[in-house]
Amino acid sequence: xxxxxxxxxxxxxxxxxxxxxxxxxxxxxxxxxxxxxxxxxxxxxxxxxxxxxxxxxxxxxxxxxxxxxxxxxxxxxxxxxxxxxxxxxxxxxxxxxxxxxxxxxxxxxxxxxxxxxxxxxxxxxxxxxxxxxxxxxxxxxxxxxxxxxxxxxxxxxxxxxxxxxxxxxxxxxxxxxxxxxxxxxxxxxxxxxxxxxxxxxxxxxxxxxxxxxxxxxxxxxxxxxxxxxxxxxxxxxxxxxxxxxxxxxxxxxxxxxxxxxxxxxxxxxxxxxxxxxxxxxxxxxxxxxxxxxxxxxxxxx
Numbered sequence: 580x581x582x583x584x585x586x587x588x589x590x591x592x593x594x595x596x597x598x599x600x601x602x603x604x605x606x607x608x609x610x611x612x613x614x615x616x617x618x619x620x621x622x623x624x625x626x627x628x629x630x631x632x633x634x635x636x637x638x639x640x641x642x643x644x645x646x647x648x649x650x651x652x653x654x655x656x657x658x659x660x661x662x663x664x665x666x667x668x669x670x671x672x673x674x675x676x677x678x679x680x681x682x683x684x685x686x687x688x689x690x691x692x693x694x695x696x697x698x699x700x701x702x703x704x705x706x707x708x709x710x711x712x713x714x715x716x717x718x719x720x721x722x723x724x725x726x727x728x729x730x731x732x733x734x735x736x737x738x739x740x741x742x743x744x745x746x747x748x749x750x751x752x753x754x755x756x757x758x759x760x761x762x763x764x765x766x767x768x769x770x771x772x773x774x775x776x777x778x779x780x781x782x783x784x785x786x787x788x789x790x791x792x793x794x795x796x797x798x799x800x801x802x803x804x805x806x807x808x809x810x811x812x813x814x815x816x817x818x819x820x821x822x823x824x825x826x827x828x829x830x831x832x833x834x835x836x837x838x839x840x841x842x843x844x845x846x847x848x849x850x851x852x853x854x855x856x857x858x859x860x861x862x863x864x865x866x867x868x869x870x871x872x873x874x875x876x877x878x879x880x
Contacts, residue, residue: 582654584618585647587611588626592636592644592716593670593698636716638741638857644716645860652864671865672700674712675722676793677781677810678852680829683879684872691872692865699865703810706733706793707786713855714740719866721855722747722873724827726848728797732790737855746853748877752795753828753841757818762842769845770799777803777822779813794825795848814839827852829877 591600591611601608619626626640636644648670669692675681685701693699702708702718709721710733725733725744737744754768760776762768778801781793789797805822807813816822818838827850828841854870856862862870 580618580621582651584614585651587614588618588640588644588647589651589670591615591627591634592640595633595635595715595717597634641716641741641857642860645857645862648863649861669695669697669699669865671697671863671869672702672712672718673720673722673869674702674704674709674718676706676709676724677703677813678722678827678829679810680873680876681722684869684876687872687876688865688869692868705781705783705786706791707736707783710736710740710742710855713742713857716857719856719863720869722852723855724793724850724852726795726850728795728848729790729792732788741858742855743858744853744855746851747873748827748829748852750827750829750850750852752825752844752846752848752850754823754844755814755817755826755830755839755841756823757821758838758840759818760821760823762823763840765842767843767845770796773823774802777805777816777820779805779807779816779822779824781813782806782808795850796825796846 587600587604590604591597594600594603597608597612601611604611615626622643624639624643625637626643627634628637628640671688673681673685682701682703685699689697689699700718702712704712706723709718709723712718713721723733734744754762754773756763762772762776780797783791783793805816805820807816813824817824825844826841828843830839830841854873856866
């Protein structure tokens with residue numbers, strides 16, 4: 580096993596394609612494929628599962644990838660210290676539901692570690708895609724929530740994908756509304772008081788099941804309902820239409836200004852927000868730093 584083979588595995592996982600990885604590595608696709616096959620045979624594991632639709636990481640491969648990243652990071656530290664070699668770009672990707680604190684943490688990560696070259700990705704996306712992104716190692720970490728209603732379905736998907744959920748914080752439901760909304764001055768809002776206002780929620784595409792909704796109480800009917808795809812549009816509609824959405828109450832004034840506020844919602848639900856990753860996989864330095872940044876962003880919100 581060589582460092583070069585480890586770098587090949589990391590690049591293929593990052594690109595999700597042998598052809599794309601070969602182009603980035605400036606080698607032929609057959610040479611890359613043979614190098615990885617040699618490594619798999621040496622270690623007696625299958626790192627990538629190959630089908631007519633392409634390649635994907637196996638469960639063993641996902642665990643191996645985590646350790647490979649750590650080895651390469653340490654090797655680059657040695658090279659940089661003793662050989663003055665230029666380190667490879669840092670890689671890290673996260674997929675998340677539409678949480679401002681996740682963006683805030685990403686900003687702080689880049690500020691602290693973004694002095695050298697890097698290739699980072701922040702994907703605000705649909706719930707099912709978050710799970711698929713982490714399963715396929717398109718993202719190292721995913722951020723979503725569990726509650727009593729969706730936990731059975733989500734936990735089953737996580738188990739099937741060999742993923743684990745680690746809690747970040749627990750929250751009681753709030754609504755996000757404009758400071759000019761007539762309900763903004765109330766200390767608590769009831770479901771009945773919301774009936775006259777447009778309800779805003781995030782579109783979940785083909786997996787638009789109640790269990791994949793980013794908003795709790797997803798089975799409730801709403802006289803006025805609007806689905807959106809991104810957080811900026813949702814916030815604009817909160818202001819422009821006096822709409823509301825249901826979330827955790829954790830909001831970043833640094834990123835979202837002071838025009839949107841959280842107001843407690845009168846209900847008995849509890850939201851458990853956390854991050855997911857592959858079981859037993861060693862997380863990269865940037866992944867660990869991002870998790871710490873998440874905790875700091877939540878404290879500061």
